[in-house]
Amino acid sequence: MAFRLPGWQQALPLDWWQLNEHEISLKLPFSVHTSLLDSLRALPCFADFNLQVDCQVEKLPNSQPDLPLVYGNVIVVSSGKGGVGKSSVAVQLAVALAEAGATVGLLDADVYGPSLPTMLGGADEKQSTSAQNKLIPHHRHGVYVSSMGYLADAKEAAIWRGPMASAALQQLFRDTQWPRLDYLIIDMPPGTGDIQLTLAQKLPVTGAIVVTTPQNVALADAEKGIAMFRKVGIPIIGLVENMSYYHCPKCGFEEAIFGRDGGQKVATEYTVPLLAQLPLASALREALDEGEPLLASAPEHELNQPIRALAAAVAGQLYLQEKAKCG
């Protein structure tokens, strides 16, 4: 059976492989957690070889080529509707990419309900400023984080009007002293209104992810999210269906309590990839509530594998889609 990376329909290009006597090296231009390559290592044709994998993240063009940008690939995580798990997906995606070896930044643009300080911990610590008046990001679970939640009083930010909120966010984006990043993940405010549209147009974005749950109400809003990014010419990396099925921690029983395959239908209708169907699991919520994502607090937990596969699918699709544009 041929090996496929998560989210890939095709085999890996031949020029990514190199054979040197008893060693095969694979050069990937994006991040993939090593555990996702175990089935590749187990193929009989690799039995006599030592497989070396080297991930060197390639910087791809973004939607604002004229803006000077020192960061790597900028991925916005959005949702048409609140409460579907957008921030949870953004946080776990960032931690998973960092765990796979990438240098990752996470910008909390969810100004009206910044939840990253809760999910990553250190909510009481303030961000300090450098001698050049730049904001120093926190470094949590391998990810560089900058959030309104570390800066402004949440109650004060909650009454900001749209233009004020989007100006504050652009400033947060610009004035954070990011290290040289491979990926910057932006947790967008939920919805498809003016503030989201302005942010999508003003920020240099490489690709967007739309998070949804399988219920019809959430899917209808996810469709609006896809339409919004298409309108402003931002490539859609794909759709993430969160809370796709309930995972019983005791017996492993799984049930699609919000309905089945809604995300797949929308993905097919809009011809975007369905990047992942993530379980609804109390262990994931408890870990995020404690500021210790499961990937960090219990790396061996079985619930982490779908998140690692999501991260590989996001990184791989972003690369594939950009290269497809170049023909």
Ligand SMILES: Nc1ncnc2c1ncn2[C@@H]1O[C@H](COP(=O)(O)OP(=O)(O)OP(=O)(O)O)[C@@H](O)[C@H]1O
């Ligand atoms: N797959 C999941 N399993 C269990 N709990 C989850 C899952 N995804 C998210 N949650 C929980 O659901 C709640 C809402 O998630 P989250 O804050 O990520 O949603 P959101 O879409 O970002 O919300 P908002 O739009 O209000 O910012 C959180 O308590 C989170 O821990």
